[in-house]
Amino acid sequence: MNRVAAVKRETAETKIALQLNLDGAGNGAIDSGIGFFDHMLNLMVVHGQLDLDLRCDGDLEVDGHHSVEDIGIALGDAFKEAIGDKKGICRYGTFYLPMDESLAFVTLDISGRPFLIYDGGEMAPMVGGFDTELTEEFLRAFAMHAGITLHVKVLYGTNTHHKIEAIFKALGHALRIAVSQDPKVTGVPSTKGML
Structure with a gap:
């Protein structure tokens, strides 16, 4: 099984090209234009054992919102x-x-019913050049376009960098578990017969 997809997304605000391999080795070549966000995506890739090649040229002169949200959309589509x-x-x-x-x-x-519950707790407004509110925007865009139900909660912590890093690493691990093949499951894992 070859679980790979390539997506190109171009708007007046962003130009994104990415390739995703769900059965990768944790290799990332990521350039969103936002250093901290690149770091978080790379952590997700490594811990999820995904391969992701991603380039985004966005209107960062405005802020990072369009780039981060549109990457979530494109990654979810992929x-x-x-x-x-x-x-x-x-x-x-x-x-x-x-x-x-x-x-x-x-x-x-991986339900086919997109939904996000997010509780990141209190965070500093910025980490490096990354607006921490965009964590939720990325997760929402990804969940909606991937067709997954996603619940994310920071249970406790004081350092904003650490909180967001924990989210992205945990997301990688959860994705890795969910996409893995179960030899006992011969069809779609649902009593409905579809997801």
């Missing part, structure tokens, strides 16, 4: 294409991840 018919997948993924004093929890369902 995920939805790459996961294919969903036969044999574990479907659900849950992971707690500690990052020093912070602890994040991510659980998801």
